[in-house]
Amino acid sequence: LTINNDKEVQARGGTTLLRNLFESKYFIPSACGGKGTCGYCKLIVTEGGGSILPTEELMLSSAEKKQGYRLTCQLKVKNNLKLHIPEEYLNIQEYEGKIVISDPVTSDIRRVGIALSTEDEITYKPGQYVQIKIPGSGESDYRAYSMSSCPDEKKQIEINVKLIPDGVGSGYIHSLSVGDKLDFSGPYGDFYLREDSHRDIICVAGGVGLAPIKSILLHWQRHNLNRTLWLFYGARSTEDLYDHEIFAELDEREAGLKYFPALSEPDEDWTGKSGFIHSVMDKALPGDVNGEAYLCGPPIMIDAVTEVLVSKGVSDERIWYDKF
Ligand SMILES: Cc1cc2nc3c(=O)[nH]c(=O)nc-3n(C[C@H](O)[C@H](O)[C@H](O)COP(=O)(O)OP(=O)(O)OC[C@H]3O[C@@H](n4cnc5c(N)ncnc54)[C@H](O)[C@@H]3O)c2cc1C
Ligand code: FES
Incomplete structure (x- = not known):
């Protein structure tokens, strides 16, 4: 070659x-x-x-x-x-990691912390992903997982992995325990926070699509970015709305954060917004918003949210997304 x-x-x-x-x-x-x-x-x-x-x-x-x-x-x-x-x-590198956290956060999503070997560091932008090597699966032996951690943490990354029934990659990662090793490469992807603008940051997450959005939020907070951050976070039920407490607490402290969690199948004791996240966003986001958007979640959510954003004047070239 x-x-x-x-x-x-x-x-x-x-x-x-x-x-x-x-x-x-x-x-x-x-x-x-x-x-x-x-x-x-x-x-x-x-x-x-x-x-x-x-x-x-x-x-x-x-x-x-x-x-x-x-x-x-x-x-x-x-x-x-x-x-x-x-x-x-050419800057993408290979790493050997060790599992240091493996905690269930919903019935099918695990928060997995991966420490790099002592001499290694990873430099990435908030929103990017790594590819984890899945042993023994032949040709298709890599799967993509977005980093949910703040990029300032260069020696340890965090990913959130949803278990897919019969899923080779998600099944492998869910089977690992603290202390186990795994190989991955990264960083990958052009879904990352653009920092050359002063526009509002409109983040929309559905389910485990929260992972890269959380990285964007943590970076925004750590670096005191002087831009309003809208966080629309949709899940099915309270049980699926993981990390909600972290964002609710941040919402109290950070004047620049506007947090809108919503459940599509709310439990009886849920007092927040109900419905699909694109409808909640449609009602909450002003028509004259000067924003750029970062969307992550299932394809159907991305399509519905994009339609609402475009109707509010956010042009296609200011909308970035990862669908999975
Ligand atoms: C850029 C990018 C970032 C990603 N980040 C994350 C992340 O942060 N967290 C995360 O959990 N996943 C993420 N994914 C998805 C992840 O890469 C895998 O596709 C997912 O874990 C399924 O892989 P698997 O090997 O378990 O399933 P496979 O063995 O590949 O598939 C098993 C079966 O499940 C079906 N299937 C695959 N995905 C789904 C699904 N979502 N719902 C229902 N059925 C499905 C397949 O068609 C197949 O029939 C990301 C994907 C991309 C492209
Ligand atoms: S790796 Fe070739 S199309 Fe996905």
């Missing part, structure tokens, strides 16, 4: 380009673990890639195809290849 017209690395024929790159310590975003469904692993291949495969078609726009983009998790190496890896991917 010739990378960026500069480096040459030996590849294993018959194996995907993505796997070859990982084996040579080039870490490419691959949030779906190589299943061809996230589209994150695309890179420009300038020579030797052959024709685009049917399994790549859906994830590549016609403009990307013209530019030479390929889904590296689908493309198998059969001959010499020339490719381009963007500069920002």
